Structure formats: structure tokens, C-alpha cells
Amino acid sequence: VSVLGIDIGGTRLKAGRVDESGRIEASRTAPTPGDRDSLRATLDSLIGELGGASVNGVGIGCKGIINPATTRVEVLPGTLAYLEGAVLRDLVPAGMRVAADNDARVAMAGELMWGAAKGRANALMLTLGTGVGGAIVADGRLLRGATGVAGHIGHLTVDPDGPVCICGNHGCLETFFSARAIESEAFAVVHRGCASRLAGNPTCADVFRAAAEGDAIARGIIGRATRALGAALAGLLHILDPEVVIVGGQISEAGEALFEALKQEVRWRTRRLLRREVPIVPPRVADPSGIIGAAALVR
Numbered sequence: 481v482s483v484l485g486i487d488i489g490g491t492r493l494k495a496g497r498v499d500e501s502g503r504i505e506a507s508r509t510a511p512t513p514g515d516r517d518s519l520r521a522t523l524d525s526l527i528g529e530l531g532g533a534s535v536n537g538v539g540i541g542c543k544g545i546i547n548p549a550t551t552r553v554e555v556l557p558g559t560l561a562y563l564e565g566a567v568l569r570d571l572v573p574a575g576m577r578v579a580a581d582n583d584a585r586v587a588m589a590g591e592l593m594w595g596a597a598k599g600r601a602n603a604l605m606l607t608l609g610t611g612v613g614g615a616i617v618a619d620g621r622l623l624r625g626a627t628g629v630a631g632h633i634g635h636l637t638v639d640p641d642g643p644v645c646i647c648g649n650h651g652c653l654e655t656f657f658s659a660r661a662i663e664s665e666a667f668a669v670v671h672r673g674c675a676s677r678l679a680g681n682p683t684c685a686d687v688f689r690a691a692a693e694g695d696a697i698a699r700g701i702i703g704r705a706t707r708a709l710g711a712a713l714a715g716l717l718h719i720l721d722p723e724v725v726i727v728g729g730q731i732s733e734a735g736e737a738l739f740e741a742l743k744q745e746v747r748w749r750t751r752r753l754l755r756r757e758v759p760i761v762p763p764r765v766a767d768p769s770g771i772i773g774a775a776a777l778v779r
């Protein structure tokens with residue numbers, strides 16, 4: 481069986497042939513086209529280069545809300561808005577099995593098949609980046625909900641009167657913990673002229689670096705954000721009782737500094753009810769491209 485994984489990103493289109501042990505045998509990338517017809521043509525040539533008629537299945541990961549039953553893109557704001565209403569299955573050559581879902585669930589599918597959630601019936605995944613993505617496996621099923629929205633952990637309310645979120649709610653988790661939230665907090669302290677080694681327009685990585693170097697202001701920003709994340713995660717553990725929590729995404733590259741603080745926060749909040757420590761681990765399918773997870777989806 482020859483299976484391809486495809487990631488439709490805002491700027492890059494990535495495709496790869498993935499073997500049965502989750503290794504990428506060959507891959508191609510192309511700039512993401514600006515309309516549906518060009519996208520279909522580009523997918524056609526990528527699939528052709530990666531095996532053409534010998535390909536049996538194609539898994540597609542895409543941002544937004546995807547209906548996995550029909551592969552229709554229900555909601556997709558931003559540069560890929562032209563895909564709203566498109567049926568992804570119609571964009572690849574006929575005769576291939578096609579599965580599609582949003583990028584967070586695709587990452588979880590990869591972890592379920594080859595990674596940190598392998599053999600688990602209950603698992604939780606968070607991707608910490610510009611926003612916070614999530615995917616939930618409960619009692620052996622990848623949760624999708626009634627309309628495909630389930631798993632949007634970034635929009636869990638952690639402060640009813642908190643900052644306004646892109647989703648319209650106030651105080652969502654990602655208004656406290658996300659690259660955007662940490663960067664706007666850092667910019668605010670620079671703008672107010674606080675005594676800190678943060679300067680200019682600091683990136684999230686700059687703030688983590690300054691915190692590691694002992695900068696009190698940066699430590700305060702990271703500490704507050706991590707407390708919100710830990711509190712949200714504690715609530716999710718009480719609700720979902722998972723065997724493992726997988727924390728990935730660009731911010732998770734901060735490593736031990738983040739994981740240790742997060743574990744401490746979760747530990748004291750959950751010890752009475754859960755009576756055990758739930759492992760909080762990085763993803764095992766090291767695949768920033770999203771190709772492997774997409775292939776897992778169709779396998």
C-alpha cells in the first residue's frame with residue numbers, strides 16, 4: 481500500500497510518501513497556490529512525482545474546520561479562505577482513498593499510530609504556537625463533536641473577564657498562553673519602559689531566553705502564562721482523565737523549563753482528585769511538516 485501525507489499550509493504545500501512504520505520515503509514542497517484550480521494542478525503534479533497511479537491513499541491535513549466524513553472545508557479564515565466550501569477529495573486524482581482533518585487532529589493521528597499515544601485509548605494533545613491547538617482521544621475515539629469543532633483547547637475560557645480573543649470570547653486560554661499573547665505582553669512592558677533586558681519587539685523565544693537568563697520581568701510573563709496553561713490543563717485532566725498529555729508546537733521547544741513548570745502547576749491542582757501523575761511529554765513523531773500525521777489519517 482502506497483500512502484501519501486499532504487499538509488496544506490498558509491504558505492507551503494508539503495507532500496510525502498510515508499511507509500508503514502511512519503518514515504517519510506520521499507517528499508516534495510511547493511508554495512501554496514492562491515486559488516482552487518492552481519491548488520488542484522499543484523497537488524496533481526506533487527502526487528505524480530511521488531508515485532502517481534501507484535498511490536492508493538492520500539491523507540490531508542489543513543487548518544480550519546474540516547468535515548472528516550465528506551472532506552469538505554467548512555470554515556477556514558485567512559489566506560486559504562478560497563478553500564471554504566471545497567471538498568478536498570475532489571482536489572486529488574480520482575480513484576484514491578482520501579481522508580482529511582484539521583492539523584491538530586492530524587498530529588494526534590500520527591502520535592496514535594506511531595508516537596506517544598500509541599496503544600492509548602485516552603490521550604490529550606496540545607500544540608503551543610501562534611495560538612493553541614488541541615486534539616482529544618477519549619475512550620478510543622478521536623473526538624470531533626457534533627459539528628467538528630471539538631478539541632479547540634485554545635478557546636477554553638480561563639478568565640471570564642480576560643482579554644478579548646480572535647474567536648470573540650473573552651479570556652480564552654490562548655489570550656494568556658500563546659506566542660501572540662506572550663509577545664504582546666512583552667511588547668507592553670517594553671512600551672511602558674519597565675526595567676528588563678527585553679527590548680524592541682521581542683519574540684516569544686526572546687522572552688523565554690530572557691527568563692532563563694534570570695530577567696525578572698520575563699520570568700513574570702512566562703510564569704503567568706504557564707500558570708494559566710497549567711490551570712486549564714488541570715481542568716482538562718479532571719474532565720478527560722487521559723493516560724498521557726502530549727505537548728508540541730513551536731513553544732514546546734523551550735523544553736524542560738516549560739515542561740517542569742507545567743508539571744508542577746498541574747501536579748498540585750490535580751493530586752487530590754486524580755491521585756496519580758499523568759505523564760506530560762513532547763511528541764514522538766518528530767514531524768513539523770505534518771506529512772506523517774496526514775498519512776496516519778488515511779492508514
Ligand SMILES: [Zn+2]
Nearest residue numbers: 635645647652
Ligand atoms: Zn477564543
